[in-house]
Amino acid sequence: MHEELENFERNHVWDLVEPPPNCRPIGTKWVFKNKQGEDGMVVRNKARLVAQGFCQKEGIDYEETFTPVARLEAIRILLAFAASKGFKLQQMDVKSAFLNGQPPGFESAKFPDRVYKLRKALYGLKQAPRAWYARLKSFLLKSGFVMGSVDKTLFLLSRGGDTLIVQIYVDDIIFGGSSHALVSSFAEQMSREFEMSLMGELQFFLGLQIKQGPEGTFVHQAKYTRDILKKFDMGDSKPKTTPMSTNTALDADEDGEAVDQNEFRGMIGSLLYLTATRPDIQFAVCLCARYQASPRTSHRQAVKRIFRYLKFTPELGLWYFSGSSLFLRGFSDADHVGCRIDRKSTSGTGQLLGTSLVSWSSCKQASVSLSTTEAEYIAAASCCSQLLWIKATLSDFGLRFGKIPLLVDSTSAISVAKNPVLHSRTKHIDVRFHFLRDLYEKGDIDLVHIASENQLADIFTKPLELQVVGVDNALIKGEIESQWTGLIALLV
Secondary structure (H helix, E strand, O other), X not given: OHHHHHHHHHHOOOOOOOOOOOOXXXXXXXXXXXXXXXXXXXXXXXXXEEEOOOOOOOOOOHHHOOOOOOOHHHHHHHHHHHHHHOOOOEEEEEOOHHHHOOOOOEEOOOOOOOEEOOOOOOOOOOOHXXXXXXXXXXXXXXXXXXXXXXXXXXEEEEEOOEEEEEEEEOOEEEEEEOOHHHHHHHHHHHHHHOOEEEEEEOXXXXXXXXXXXXXXXXXXXXXXXXXXXXXXXXXXXXXXXXXXXXXOOOOOOOOOOEOOHHHHHHHHHHHHHHOOOOHHHHHHHHHHHOOOOOOEHHHHHHHHHHHHHHHHOOOOEEEEEOOOOOOEEEEEEEEOOOOOOOOOOEEXXXXXXXXXXXXXXXXXOOOOOOXXXXXXXXXXXXXXXXXHHHHHHHHHOOOOOOOEEEEEOOHHHHHHHHOOOOOOOXXXXXXXXXXXXXXXXXXXXXEEEOOHHHOHHHHHOOXXXXXXXXXXXXXXXXXXXXXXXXXXXXXX
């Protein structure tokens, strides 16, 4: 608490003045939190003095209340890129980051001729995150950094043939580069400008556990997995070797017994965050998430099956090879009329940078497809849009690509994309999906046929018997050994 108050004085957060007449000041309260490391041990005690609310809300500029944050795909891309280039990422934390920002003033509805302004942002104010981002962005740009063209939390600095990459997630900063001197210089520069906590090599970030070694980078969420198993009383459950049985067919089950909606939504929310490093449960979790409005016993049993699979494979994750070639490719697949309720199809996509899986998705399509060809075509268009975003992000890293291969296991869908004439069988497809054809004609995307048995995106469209061979409690060690087996299970 003393440290927090000293930060207020150092940053000159406010001026102590008499309150205006007939106006209730903004209240404050203390919030205490223990910050844990990847081993679950408390590494830091945090105390924050937080604003409780505004005396007038009518004058707030809500366009100034949101701040960009790094997407999980962007973090995975950075990890894969760093592993392929052979440099390790570092991490730093800004102490009392929001106190460094300057929020906009807001006009009182009761006193329109007066504008009340804090000298610095305060925790709890809606403007605080954006004010901090504006302050940090201004400093980095003045220091010679260039902001990413599509990712506004990515900043790059080129100097003498070396490159420094900085990724921002509010007050957590990941950075690394090809020059040790450039990395050290940046850390010193940030420490002079802000009060920083230099945490060394990146190991634990947003619940992701990261092991950087000479052979590559291993990303997993073993701690988080054990935490949610304990939270939902599944720690002593019987393990299962697959997240969902192949004969599972969920529907609304209106005659089934209703279960606690809050508990069910909590389980789904916890599992959705786990999919950041677990593509093997993506389809099963997204399928169960469709029934959050009115969950039944059958739905809860399906969710518990996923937890029992996590009990069997708590330390499975993503493996990014060191020295992997950086070529981009995408996989798309569809399960035609897979939903038993509205007969909509399911799209599954996966994007790989070299041998590193950096992005994936499993989602129900917005409209009913009249044929397998249409479902596959829509899935390919969805994969294409993600490939374009990844391509634009990697262009900021200095990578250039020609035709990006998009692997589809439907020859008819490929023929529709290559046919410049809209005939009767495709005229009803939403116009927004036809940009796939346009990109093919421009040479940005190359549609390639792949055999169904080699289609990696298949695991995002239906429950498959992915036998995790050789993975048991004795073999999983949380290091690279367990991921080799996981790589075989997910990608081969």
